[in-house]
Amino acid sequence: MKLQGALYPWRFRIVLALLALMVGAIAWRIVDLQVLDQEFLKGQGDARSVRHIPIPAHRGLITDRHGEPLAVSTPVTTLWGNPRELQAARARWPELAEALGQDSATLTKRLQEQAEREFIYLVRGLTPQQGQRVLDLKIPGVYEQEEFRRFYPAGEVAAHVVGFTDIDDRGREGMELAYEEWLAGVPGKRQVLKDRRGRLIKDVQVVKNAKAGKALALSIDLRLQYLAHSELRDVVQQYGAKSASLVMVDVETGEVLAMANQPTYNPNNRRNLQPAAMRNRALIDVFEPGSTVKPFSIAAALGTGKYHPESVINTLPGWMRIGRYTIRDVSRGGQLNLTEILMKSSNVGISKIALDIGAEPVYAAMQQAGFGQSTGLGFPGERVGNLPNHRKWRDAETASLAYGYGLSVTAVQLAHAYSVLGNEGRNVPLSLLRLDQRPEGVQIIDKDISATVLQMLRAVVEEDGGGGSRARVPGYHVGGKSGTAKKVSGTGGYTKDAYRSFFAGVAPLSNPRIAVVVVVDEPSEGGYYGGLVAAPVFGKVTARALRLLNVAPDNLPPPAPLQTAEAATGKGGRI
Template sequence: MRLQGALYPWRFRIVLLLLALMVGAIGWRIVDLQVVDQDFLQGQGDARSLRHIPIPAHRGLITDRNGEPLAVSTPVTTLWGNPRELQAVRERWAELARAIGQEPEALSERLQQQAGREFTYLVRGLTPEQGQQVLELKIPGVYAQEEFRRFYPAGEVAAHVVGFTDIDDRGREGMELAYDEWLAGVPGKRQVIKDRRGRLIKDVQVTQNAKPGKALALSIDLRLQYLAHSELRSVVQEFGAKAASLVMIDVKTGEILAMANQPTYNPNNRRNLQPAAMRNRAMIDVFEPGSTIKPFSIAAALGTGKYKPESVVDTSPGSMRIGRYTIRDVSRGGLLTLTGILMKSSNVGVSKIALDIGAEPVYSVLQQAGFGQDTGLGFPGERVGNLPNHRRWHDAETASLAYGYGLSVTAVQLAHAYALLGNDGVNVPLSLLRLDQPQKGVQVIDRHISSTVLQMLRAVVEEDGGGGARARVPGYHVGGKSGTAKKITGTGGYTEDAYRSFFAGVAPLANPRIAAVVVVDEPSKGGYYGGLVAAPVFGKVMARALRLMNVTPDNLPQVKTVQAAAGKGGRI
């Protein structure tokens, strides 16, 4: 019989040709990969063994206006482990736990739960020396990586302004959060070779250098910050207050020189941190400013031209009724000039003025002074308060606005407004950063009016009968106004026994340099009036601040000259 294949010899040849083509294609691919296109196999090999390890970037330095460090980055060692490898050396877990300062039972439980994983943090933030001591134990599966940790030299003194970073060195509060992108550097890359278990075989090269973050110079003067912090702590303890805030502003530049709050916290140790202590109350807490608003109501009255400094208002009998509301003064009233109204802090007097000129002039001055508006600082969580603008103003709303009720402000806004008075009525934007060039301001209150109001505020502090005598500063003329306001309850009414005490002022009046505001929340013993509680804090801080800044005194006593009689021969 003849074979079937012999009947179709061309089929056999086709199969041989196909096999030859396949062998040729495979041979060419081998030559191509080994000789022509070597990058492919090399890339596949690198993908299985070559790794890139991030190089941490140094976070930018934060300093005060004089270059004193407020936040610095220090190198630390983080230890991590490979739980799979560590399973083989269980007998050394207790030794590892003691070395990293952890309970052996807790570490053992964690490693058993993560037995199938290849990465877990053992401990973070060790000093390089501590990390090296652990590595010298040569426990298989324990590795180290370099990181940076933030340290705050000023501690609790500047905590609310500077803020802090989390364990991954990202800003979480304060200026650390507001300028996180500016401060954070760009991590670098290091190329290494690892085996299939992730163990380092060879450090090849640095492929990208780490770029450190940019430095940040704040407007805060650490010397003044320490003063504010110390005095606030004292007043809280002395009067049993719930909290307190102090803000100091450079009148000419708008730079915030100090911003302190009580209670505060230590950003270097946040284990027992209470959320309430983290509040930057000077920028977050809003309140009705009470009598500290009256100078602006007087400025509005002067601006209408209907009133002069010597204009007299009858405040008798020390109270007045508007609808179902009764407005009362602490004093019994009488005939008072505009200066007298501020000195006596007459609610009746300023209410009568406001009802005479209308609410619009008062609202306009307060609005131009920055109340109810964003300060432009960009601080996380900052509140703008509330300045009501009614379509139709009722008499009660007009009167309450004039003596500081019915609106809400922050301590920073109030200090900014007083800085405006001290700067000849020019509104200069606020800044928490040190300025190399002065900012351009806007004239919002007539220069003559602001000067006149400042002299009225001088009488409040320096003349007998004023409510700000405890804010006097030896050697300097000071203008300011105290205030006391009941706190609002959760239902919208006012408490009977909880107050806020204020004092706001400017110094020295010959050439104003600093505006400051003190707010004391709920003083519970020894009194609660602003002139008693807050004014002394203002006086103590302002006295030392003016001397530290080498501000020329403008209220020194006159030196009497005595001419001695000439003796015989014309000699003295």
């Protein structure tokens, strides 16, 4: 039996011919699209391209130790334009400039100069409402982009510690820079379809969710920071000073509770920012600390066993010569014990002690207290100062080290050193972050010696004849030491009429809680001595700080005895 197809061979041939024609047509179209007419596929690709656009992630919140916000991220709208598209809407450029709050001529010139580009920023950092008002104009070539902007609720009060971010939300100063990796979020990714002009056709899916930055809790107490800021501003105005700094440290934990500087700046508005105002002088500026280091020279002398608090030094006639150098006291001096040497701030007395015990014990005491050493805070631009260590100490170098010349420190280092005295001679590392556990300390000064030095410092403040009487705090026993140092000139010597005024102290002495250092640079009106300029700032800030910290008073007068009715009116009398 024959096959049906064999009866009609022409049908089979027709099917083969049709199939051949279809294959030929497809092949021709492929050649046409790939070789002859490439613009079609290129246009289709441009019209429907799959792209990935970033999903912005906001930075982590920065707070003070009690959770008060110091830096927050808020969503903002950035408007960008496609100059090529905007060329077709020239008539609406004045309308766009008015909506953006820009000069029409300036915007016109900018769009003309960049006519061949497909992307320019029109304005950044608008509120969502402001951005939407511009988009509602429906001007071709104007598009939006979501971003985040940093806002600093404390403004200039905490500016030097917190720092700020740039327009791209990257840390540029302070803790924003130091903890950039911790604070910065991880942007997400969204898959979309866009045409060749960047217009969104379809939002396909979220490929990767944005991850917000981690929060950062600082050791700063914003209440104490406001106190320091206010008092420094007043002292700079009152004495015509160039600048001022204050550092407050928790003596038990090493946490920095306040760090303020003048002049300062507003991180929310940096249009007229002066570079000098950005300096965190408490960590960056180094200086010779003057008489504020004398307690550590005394501690070194007590540690040798050759001296005790009642040891007497003859400081007459109030000056002494070492080679070609003359060391002078403000007062004529006399027979002074170690406490009186601190009270009178005798350079002669402390020099004689240092020359007797040698430079090595004094150097060791200052080194262990943190002078010339990194604080470990990791703050950008922090300086370590200089504590010289000579192979062979000359007498002039030994004497000058003992009364605070020939070395350089920062205000933070000085506050750290005084916190050692307040912490029974234990050294704990400093921290700008809030700590949940008290760190282990290292005993660097004998506990009894530390207590003895604190009582000497109490006499400096509370007894008549001490140089720190203006640092007294009603209701509390405090101890501290003032200092005044000439500034180094550009030629390597000392200036004649430019000084730094200091006061460093600990409070309250019955159970020390805080160490405070005040530095006032170049007071020019009304005096320049540390006991006159810096000591009152210490007293005011410490008085209010102890109350805010709920520290019980330890220097209240005894209560008056109650009088009976008979004692008040006489025996048998009537009230």
